[in-house]
Amino acid sequence: MLINLVDQDTYAASGPPHEQLRWLREHDPVHQHPGEPGFWAVTRYDDVVHVSRNSELFSSARRLAIFDEVPEDQLALQQLMMLNQDPPEHTRRRSLVNRGFTPRTINALEEHIRTICDDLLDNCSGEVDFVTEVAAPLPLYVICELLGAPVADRDKIFNWSNRMIGADDPDYATSPEEGGAAAMEVYAYANQLAAQRKAAPRDDIVSKLIQPDENGQTLDENEFDLFVLLLVVAGNETTRNAASGGMLALFEHPEQWDRLAADPALARTAADEIVRWVSPVNLFRRTATSDVILGGQRIRENDKVVVFYGSANRDASVFTDPETFDIGRDPNPHIGFGGGGAHFCLGNHLAKLELRILFEQLAIRFPKLRQTGEARRLRSNFINGIKSLPVRLT
Template sequence: MHIDLVDRDRYASSGPPHDQLTWLRANSPVHWHQGEPSFWAVTRYEDVVHVSRHSDLFSSARKLALFDDAGEEQVAMQRLMMLNQDPPEHTRRRSLVNRGFTPRTIGALEQHIRDICDDLLDKCTGEIDFVTEVAAPLPLYVICELLGAPVADRDKLFTWSNRMIGTQDPDYASSPQQGSTAAMEVYAYANQLAAQRRANPRDDIVTRLIQPDENGETLDENEFDLFVLLLVVAGNETTRNAASGGMLALFDHPDQWDRLVADPTLARTAADEIVRWVSPVNLFRRTSTTSQVLGGQPIKENDKVVVFYASANRDTAVFPNAEVFDISRDPNPHIGFGGGGAHFCLGNHLAKLELRVLFEQLARRRPRLHQSGPARRLRSNFINGIKELPVTVG
């Protein structure tokens, strides 16, 4: 079988190459993937979890966590972001940021999220684009709430996020330079927010993060700017694409939509199954820190190692009937939020809360919702994204 797991045109036309991933799990689970550059493709659940939980063996900092290689200047700058750090630096940063994501903080958002969903659904009539009218605004409203930013700023956040993750998509950005410009605009926006909170502290995540913790530790200016950048992208793109991909999965499996409409409380397990099925983040890159063996293959120091969550989440060794979309699947040990370890998604509880409330309200309030045109996918091998999903609100 011809193997090309990073062809962006394939992702744009039909999503992750599950036929190739299935073959690799069975025949070559740690596979030397030819290309420019070549890399080790890790496709089996057990191996993806092993890589994720051993930052000492598979580094996020040496060559960053994103697939594309970067120049030394960019690497040095991006290492200030948690995504591209290893312990102990990552541990320090995460402990500071955790102050904004306590169970109390997230739990207190449920009614607010339900109100946002109801407001969005109130405005949905006739034929609409589910992505821009429902899936995208929800996490952006929540991010504005977390940051204490005006709701009117959500359009700016939406545009910046699209430009940063869509540098290879003609609809969003025509060059990596536009993505870099968007990042600089987010930095400036973060600086403005921090200055406002220093002058007028409020009960929000920005105020908590710019104040010293019990040990006197705080985020410096660059660290705070990069946290806001990560929140704008990670807190937006994952939930947005899980929501739109989940809606498409329910259209593709109308029996599951009928089950959800009949029993909206299934939204609790449906949220996890949607994340498993969609795997909004397709891959991350690590760099081997030593000569070692993974899945029977000899890995050399500094080899590029890429883990594929979309593959691991359909591993039949872990998920019975893995190719079946089942909104009542339980247990569901998916790794759509990462395979554990240092980089397990900080906002996973918030994302699941948003998805649960959204699909519960959709089932209750828009039971006759149906697809009215083809979905258009993002041209990206990183984010399993949907740019457009026409629906008719019955």
């Protein structure tokens, strides 16, 4: 079988190459994939978890966690972002940021999120684009709520995120310089928020993060700016694409939509199954810190190692009938939020809360919701994204 797991056009046409990934899981689970540079493609659940949980062997910092190669002169700046750090520095930073994502803080958002969903759906009628009218605004409103930012800023946040993530898609195509400019705009915005909260603290995540913790530790200006950047991208893109990909999956499996419409309480397990099925983040990269054996292959120090979450989430050794989309699946040990370890998604509870409330409200209010046009996919091997999904809300 011809294997190319990173062809952007494949993702734009039909989404992740699940047939190739299935073949690799069965025949060559740690595959030496060609490229410039080549890399090891890790496709089985247990191997993805092993790489994720062993930062001392598979580094996020040495050559960053993103798939594309970064020029040497940009490495140092990128390594300041939590995504691109290893313990113990990552541990210190994450402990400070965790203060804004405690269960109490997230649970307190439930009614806010329900109101946001209601407002979004109140403004939708007839034929609309589910992505632009529902899936994209929801996490943007929630990010504004988290940051204590005006809801009017959501369009700016949406624009920044698209410019930084969608560089390989013709509809969002930007140059590296423009992506860098968007990042600088986010930094300036973060500085402005921090200055406002220092002058007048509120009960929001910004106020919490700029205050010293119980040990007197605090995020410096660069660390705070980079956290806001990560929130703008990760908090927006993953939930947006899980929601739109989940809606598409329900259209493609109408019996599951009928189950949800008949019993909206299934939205709780549906949220996890949507994340498993969609796997909104396709992959992350690690770099081997020494020679190591993985899946029977000898990986050399500094080799590029890439984990494929969508493949792990369809591993038949872990999931019963993994190719079946089942909104009642329980247990569901998916790794759509990462394979554990240092980089397990900080906002996983928030994302699941948003998805649960959204699909519960959709099932209650629009049980006859129907797709009216073809879904258009993002041209990206990083984000499993839907750009548009025409629906009729009745």
